[in-house]
Amino acid sequence: xxxxxxxxxxxxxxxxxxxxxxxxxxxxxxxxxxxxxxxxxxxxxxxxxxxxxxxxxxxxxxxxxxxxxxxxxxxxxxxxxxxxxxxxxxxxxxxxxxxxxxxxxxxxxxxxxxxxxxxxxxxxxxxxxxxxxxxxxxxxxxxxxxxxxxxxxxxxxxxxxxxxxxxxxxxxxx
Amino acid sequence: xxxxxxxxxxxxxxxxxxxxxxxxxxxxxxxxxxxxxxxxxxxxxxxxxxxxxxxxxxxxxxxxxxxxxxxxxxxxxxxxxxxxxxxxxxxxxxxxxxxxxxxxxxxxxxxxxxxxxxxxxxxxxxxxxxxxxxxxxxxxxxxxxxxxxxxxxxxxxxxxxxxxxxxxxxxxxxxxxxxxxxxxx
Numbered sequence: 001x002x003x004x005x006x007x008x009x010x011x012x013x014x015x016x017x018x019x020x021x022x023x024x025x026x027x028x029x030x031x032x033x034x035x036x037x038x039x040x041x042x043x044x045x046x047x048x049x050x051x052x053x054x055x056x057x058x059x060x061x062x063x064x065x066x067x068x069x070x071x072x073x074x075x076x077x078x079x080x081x082x083x084x085x086x087x088x089x090x091x092x093x094x095x096x097x098x099x100x101x102x103x104x105x106x107x108x109x110x111x112x113x114x115x116x117x118x119x120x121x122x123x124x125x126x127x128x129x130x131x132x133x134x135x136x137x138x139x140x141x142x143x144x145x146x147x148x149x150x151x152x153x154x155x156x157x158x159x160x161x162x163x164x165x166x167x168x169x170x171x172x173x174x
Numbered sequence: 175x176x177x178x179x180x181x182x183x184x185x186x187x188x189x190x191x192x193x194x195x196x197x198x199x200x201x202x203x204x205x206x207x208x209x210x211x212x213x214x215x216x217x218x219x220x221x222x223x224x225x226x227x228x229x230x231x232x233x234x235x236x237x238x239x240x241x242x243x244x245x246x247x248x249x250x251x252x253x254x255x256x257x258x259x260x261x262x263x264x265x266x267x268x269x270x271x272x273x274x275x276x277x278x279x280x281x282x283x284x285x286x287x288x289x290x291x292x293x294x295x296x297x298x299x300x301x302x303x304x305x306x307x308x309x310x311x312x313x314x315x316x317x318x319x320x321x322x323x324x325x326x327x328x329x330x331x332x333x334x335x336x337x338x339x340x341x342x343x344x345x346x347x348x349x350x351x352x353x354x355x356x357x358x359x
Contacts, residue, residue, distance in 0.1 A: 004181045008188055015192040041209050041227025058229050060206050077253060079265055079346030081310070104210060106271075107245040115248035119269035122343040126267075 025056040027063075034099040035061045046099055064099040064109070068159055071114045078122050080168070084130040089165035090143075092117050094156045101155025112154050117161065120146040130168045139163060202232040205239045212277040213239040224277050240281050246271035246338070247288050249295075256300045258347060264308040267344035268299065268322070270337045275327075279334025291335045298326045308347030315342045 028051045029035050035047045038060045047061070054061055072091040080086055094113035096102040102109040124142045125133065133139060140163050151158050206229050207213045213225035216238045230239060252267050272288055272295075274280040284290045302325045303318060319340040327336045 004178070004185050008181070008185045011185075011189050011192050015196060038206075038208050040229060041207050043209070057204055057231070060208065062208070078267075078344055081346075083346070083348075104245060107243050107247045111248055115250065115269065118250060119341060119343045122267055122269075123341070126344040126346065 023056055024053060026051050026053050027061045028052075029061075029063060032065060032067045034064045034066055034096070036064070036100050036103055037061055043100060062103055064096050064102055066096045066099075068093040068095045069110055069113050071117050073114070073118060074165070076118070076122070077169070078125045080125065080130050080133065081127055082129040084168050086125060086130070086133055087165065087167045087169050088121065088125060088163060090117060090121050090162070091164050092161035093159040094151055095159060096155055097152070097157040098155035101153070103155075105154035105156075109155075113151060113156055113158075116147050116150045116154070116156075117143070120150070121163070133166055133168065136163050136166050139166075199231065199233070202235075205230045205232070205241065207239075207241055210245050211241050211243050212274075213241050214277050214281040215239050221278060221282070242274055242277040242281055244274050244277070246273040248272075249288065249292065249337075250343075251292070251296060251299065253344070254296060254299060256304050258304055258306060258308040260307055262308060262348045264303070264347035265344065266299065266303060266308075266342060266346075268319070268340055269343050270295075270323075270340040272335060272337050274334060275331065275336040276334035279332070281334075283333050284335070287335060291330060291333060294329050294333070295326050295337065298322070298329050301325075308345060310345055310347065315345060318342055318345070 027035070029047065029049050031049045033049065035052070037044045037047055037052070037054070040058050052061060070091075070093050072089075074089045076088050076090070078086050078088065092113070096109065102112070106112050120143045124139060124146060128139065140161060143163075144158065144161050147161065148158050205213060207225055207227050209227040211227075213230065215222045215225055218236050225239065232239070248269065249272050250267070250269050253265055254267070255263065255265050258264050272291060274287065280287055299322055302322050306318070308314075319342050323337060323340045326340075330336055
């Protein structure tokens with residue numbers, strides 16, 4: 001009789017666990033991945049490389065890829081301060097430094113470096129004149145100076161940035 | 175029939191019902207809502223409520239939960255040409271974060287939340303900026319960005335969307351360079 005009661009308790013507990021807690025599962029993070037463990041929808045802790053046991057019903061592991069995200073945009077146009085238009089190309093790379101910040105930074109965190117670098121480049125170039133843009137290194141330094149804190153606030157580290165092309169083309173409104 | 179037999183019958187019935195129930199549940203995947211999302215719950219096709227973070231198990235097909243991601247989506251609107259209040263040709267580019275303000279409206283009014291909102295942002299941007307005189311000073315940029323955010327959010331509110339962190343990354347107007355140097359407008 002005791003065995004029957006124990007079996008009954010086991011069956012009921014298994015069903016209750018399935019209904020309320022899901023089933024045990026595991027997630028393996030590779031060496032270039034980081035994860036944030038969520039329990040009942042809220043972040044609990046950051047986890048690193050390795051195998052992690054989770055209850056699939058109440059826990060979820062949000063995985064972040066920390067490999068560099070390459071950014072490359074060709075032939076972008078911008079109006080300069082003196083009325084000229086410039087054609088420029090940018091390339092750069094950034095990687096996730098803070099997984100939690102990166103997850104919350106955007107619906108798709110992979111888009112953040114491109115967004116920040118493009119906005120910063122356009123802003124700096126728009127406030128420059130056609131004579132100033134010849135100093136490409138100085139411009140790139142200004143863009144990096146603007147982009148770095150914004151990327152850091154979103155959990156990214158800027159690895160590289162280059163203005164690969166810069167040419168004054170024509171007047172903006174011709 | 176003694177107590178042991180009764181318990182055995184209860185055990186077998188419970189075991190069979192439990193196994194059947196677990197298999198039944200497999201047809202309804204659990205919906206997991208992290209703290210950066212919300213769930214819009216529909217019962218028999220009608221809106222019931224908005225769910226917060228947590229894990230939700232449906233037990234019937236009558237319940238549907240649509241998960242809405244509330245995180246910002248960075249958007250760039252490049253080189254929008256317009257004429258300001260003085261009819262001077264001007265160009266503006268902006269960067270902004272677009273996000274869901276009302277999960278229910280966003281789920282029920284927009285098929286493609288970002289793609290369908292962008293034309294509204296573009297139109298509002300043109301109509302708002304064309305009422306003023308384009309000026310490249312930093313103060314004007316800040317004020318224009320605030321005005322723009324207010325006007326766009328007014329339009330997007332009925333769709334459950336909103337924008338924030340509007341930044342004018344490019345603003346240029348023919349009037350700023352001196353008409354004499356460039357020629358008549």
